[in-house]
Amino acid sequence: MRILFLEKSQALLHGLTYGFHDAGHHVLISGLLTGLHLPALLQSFQPSLIVMTGWGPELTLTQQAYICKQIKQAKVPLVYWAEEDPAFVHIWSLPVALRMQADFVFTVSPETVFVYREAGIRAAHMDVGYDEELYRPDERANRPRIPVAVVSPASPYMYRHQLEHDLAGALHTLIWPLLSLGVPARFYGKEWAQMKPFFGLNIPHDWIVEQTGQMEARQVYQHADLVIEVQSAEKSISERMLAAAGSGGLLLTRDTPGLRRIFTPGYDMLASSSPIQTADLLRHYLERPEERRTLQANGLRTVRSHTYGQRTRFMLRTLIEEGILAADAADCLHGKKEPGCPPQPVCITDSLHTVQPGESLWQIAQAYGTTSGKLQQANRLVSDLLHVGQLLRIPPKTAEDGEQFSQIKKWLDQAARLFQLDPLLLYGIAYAESDFGQNAGMSTAGAFGIMQLKEKTAKGLGVDRTDPWQNILGGAMYIKEMLYEFDGDLPMALAAYNWGLNHVWQAVRQGGQAVADARAGGNPTLRHQDHEVHERGGENLSGSQENRYRDKRWEARPFLRRSFFIFSVLLTGDRK
Numbered sequence: 084m085r086i087l088f089l090e091k092s093q094a095l096l097h098g099l100t101y102g103f104h105d106a107g108h109h110v111l112i113s114g115l116l117t118g119l120h121l122p123a124l125l126q127s128f129q130p131s132l133i134v135m136t137g138w139g140p141e142l143t144l145t146q147q148a149y150i151c152k153q154i155k156q157a158k159v160p161l162v163y164w165a166e167e168d169p170a171f172v173h174i175w176s177l178p179v180a181l182r183m184q185a186d187f188v189f190t191v192s193p194e195t196v197f198v199y200r201e202a203g204i205r206a207a208h209m210d211v212g213y214d215e216e217l218y219r220p221d222e223r224a225n226r227p228r229i230p231v232a233v234v235s236p237a238s239p240y241m242y243r244h245q246l247e248h249d250l251a252g253a254l255h256t257l258i259w260p261l262l263s264l265g266v267p268a269r270f271y272g273k274e275w276a277q278m279k280p281f282f283g284l285n286i287p288h289d290w291i292v293e294q295t296g297q298m299e300a301r302q303v304y305q306h307a308d309l310v311i312e313v314q315s316a317e318k319s320i321s322e323r324m325l326a327a328a329g330s331g332g333l334l335l336t337r338d339t340p341g342l343r344r345i346f347t348p349g350y351d352m353l354a355s356s357s358p359i360q361t362a363d364l365l366r367h368y369l370e371r372p373e374e375r376r377t378l379q380a381n382g383l384r385t386v387r388s389h390t391y392g393q394r395t396r397f398m399l400r401t402l403i404e405e406g407i408l409a410a411d412a413a414d415c416l417h418g419k420k421e422p423g424c425p426p427q428p429v430c431i432t433d434s435l436h437t438v439q440p441g442e443s444l445w446q447i448a449q450a451y452g453t454t455s456g457k458l459q460q461a462n463r464l465v466s467d468l469l470h471v472g473q474l475l476r477i478p479p480k481t482a483e484d485g486e487q488f489s490q491i492k493k494w495l496d497q498a499a500r501l502f503q504l505d506p507l508l509l510y511g512i513a514y515a516e517s518d519f520g521q522n523a524g525m526s527t528a529g530a531f532g533i534m535q536l537k538e539k540t541a542k543g544l545g546v547d548r549t550d551p552w553q554n555i556l557g558g559a560m561y562i563k564e565m566l567y568e569f570d571g572d573l574p575m576a577l578a579a580y581n582w583g584l585n586h587v588w589q590a591v592r593q594g595g596q597a598v599a600d601a602r603a604g605g606n607p608t609l610r611h612q613d614h615e616v617h618e619r620g621g622e623n624l625s626g627s628q629e630n631r632y633r634d635k636r637w638e639a640r641p642f643l644r645r646s647f648f649i650f651s652v653l654l655t656g657d658r659k
Contacts, residue, residue: 087130087159088112088428089150098322099134099164100428101214101463102391106399109424114432121150124431125157132408135183136164144182151183160186160407162398166211167500168192169318174505180204186407189398191319207401210345212391213325217463220331220383221305230369231261231268232307232332234300234323237275253313253337256355258282260362261311266369268311271303298459304330308369309353312336320345325389328352328382333375335364345389351381426474427463434477438469451477491519491533494552498559508573509559512580516558520551534558 086103090112104110111128113121133154154161163185165176169192176195180188181202188199189209199206237254261268262284270291279285300323304310310332312324318341327334328351336342338354348354353368355361368375402408429435436447444467448455455467461476469475495513499506516535517523525531529538532554541548546557558580565576568584579587 084131085109085111085128087124087128087133089133089135098214099136099212099391099394101216102212102393102395104424104428105216105392106395107424108395110428112428112430114430121153125153125159130159132402133159133161134164135161135185136166147179147182155184160402162186162402162407163188164209165190165192165195168195169316170500170503171505172198177202177204187402187405189401192316193318205405205407209394209397210320210389211322211325212389212394213322213329213386214463215329215387215390215392217465218301218304218326218329221302229269229303229307231266231309231311231365232271232303233258233261233268233275233311233313234271234303234327235311235313236272237270237278254278254281256337256358257311257313257335257361259284260358261365262286263358264362264365266365269303269307271300298456298465300326301330301465304332307332308372308375309333309335309365314339314342317341325386328379328386329390331379331383333368333379334382335361346382346385349378351378351385353378427476429476430478432479433461436475436477438471438473438475440471442469443467444469447475453477488519491551491555494555498555501556502559502563504559504563508562509555512558512562512577513555515581523551523554532557534561536561 084103086100086108088100088110100110100112111124111130113124151161161183163176163180163183165172165180165188168176168190172190172192172195176188176190177198179185180199181204185204188204188206190196190199190206191209191211193208196206196208258278259282262282268290270286273293275286275291276288304327310327312321312327312334314321314324314336317339320341324334324336324342324346328346334346334352336352336354338348338356342348342354346352346354353364355364368378399408403410434451436451438447444455444458444464448458457478458464458475459467461478491513492510495509496506498504499509513519513533516530517533520533523531523533523535526535530536531538532548533551534554534557536544536546536548536554536557538548540561541554541557544557544560546553546560548554548557562576562580565579565584566573568579569575575587
């Protein structure tokens with residue numbers, strides 16, 4: 084079969100695309116879609132199935148309608164894989180699946196299957212998987228060992244602003260006892276140095292490695308005695324869990340229903356329900372290598388049933404049973420390879436290079452202005468060894484909109500996930516306030532940065548507005564607080580962001596035309612999103628009533644900040 088992935092991101096390289104490819108399918112990744120691009124792509128490639136996942140600023144309402152029309156005209160089934168559920172089911176996954184008329188949705192969240200079915204979309208639960216070719220044990224026994232490895236971003240801002248989020252409990256259950264015992268560890272991920280206010284304990288600077296790619300993560304999993312995974316979701320699993328076990332690592336994570344759907348704590352991994360239990364598990368298993376090896380071997384056997392190849396076969400069987408794919412598609416389930424299938428999935432924006440005699444990976448990387456590590460990641464290479472005639476993918480050096488926008492978009496996506504906001508909302512604010520950083524200098528009103536924060540606001544949020552990442556975090560925190568303030572009314576929240584909270588409350592007290600003027604204060608942000616957020620707000624956010632706010636006397640920000648302070652005091656034990 085020919086499978087077309089509507090995706091411009093390189094994040095799919097070691098995911099479902101390779102699952103389909105390894106099963107013998109011809110896989111093509113679309114790259115950024117344009118008006119003339121998609122019809123020509125559908126005509127030339129003639130896919131049997133189209134798969135879509137994720138989000139991006141290019142997927143406006145206009146683009147969604149256009150893509151849906153082209154796919155329907157081509158009469159090709161469209162499948163949506165909702166990897167961000169359950170957090171974003173109502174603000175992204177379900178609206179997109181409805182607008183694009185997806186034939187079927189696979190969701191990583193078991194409890195959201197009924198949400199799609201109630202909306203009239205056929206759906207099934209399918210967990211993430213892992214790439215068994217990339218994540219596998221290292222047979223070399225002479226490599227230096229790491230006692231404990233934590234491979235996860237710290238997300239201190241989520242910990243501070245979403246105290247009921249599962250991540251807070253996971254961090255307190257798993258990381259606090261690790262630091263209390265003083266067990267030598269390595270923390271692979273950003274912002275761990277900022278966690279002292281929450282744990283009351285410093286993470287030594289030389290324990291932290293901020294930048295960790297897939298290749299580095301694989302080596303960490305292979306050479307750590309214990310791998311701690313800070314899983315935030317209760318009922319789903321993470322790809323890092325499966326990758327760690329598939330690489331031969333012994334996983335230690337929080338005990339959740341989603342975890343027990345796949346693993347058996349004490350048999351193929353370790354799970355903890357409290358800081359005390361975590362401390363006991365660390366003391367016990369760090370001193371018993373034979374017991375560790377037994378659990379590692381069992382874990383490896385367990386996850387081999389959860390590769391992306393297995394996920395591909397499940398997806399195809401389901402689509403055949405549902406009548407979306409023809410019965411003869413079952414031939415693909417038995418490894419029948421598509422004629423002309425390239426040696427790996429290819430994105431149409433990539434360059435291709437055929438390895439010549441005497442060429443090394445480093446030489447090829449230098450010729451294309453990239454690094455050996457990036458080529459390894461793009462081509463699923465586990466070493467620098469190449470053979471003559473081997474075809475290598477050369478991804479574009481920068482995103483289509485330039486390096487600055489690419490990095491800002493990543494930060495905006497991450498901030499949206501941290502605070503459970505619609506990413507298009509943050510895109511709209513960043514565009515309206517500074518044109519994605521092009522006009523990030525000091526305004527006449529004293530606002531600065533990508534999200535145009537004033538000094539007093541930034542200090543109140545605890546961020547450095549001169550740092551681009553913290554500026555974005557500050558903007559995300561502030562709009563989240565304004566949404567609390569106005570009970571989810573998006574125009575009023577945006578008005579407070581642009582016009583000032585005090586001005587908006589004054590308008591509310593005046594009523595009438597003053598409220599209408601205040602609501603209009605948020606319109607620049609709404610306009611800059613092709614009306615995406617405005618229309619979505621009508622679907623998912625409660626409407627505005629002038630009288631709703633007249634009797635509202637509590638303010639969200641002081642209440643939230645008092646809660647954050649109390650929670651941090653409880654964690655650190657400082658009750659002075």
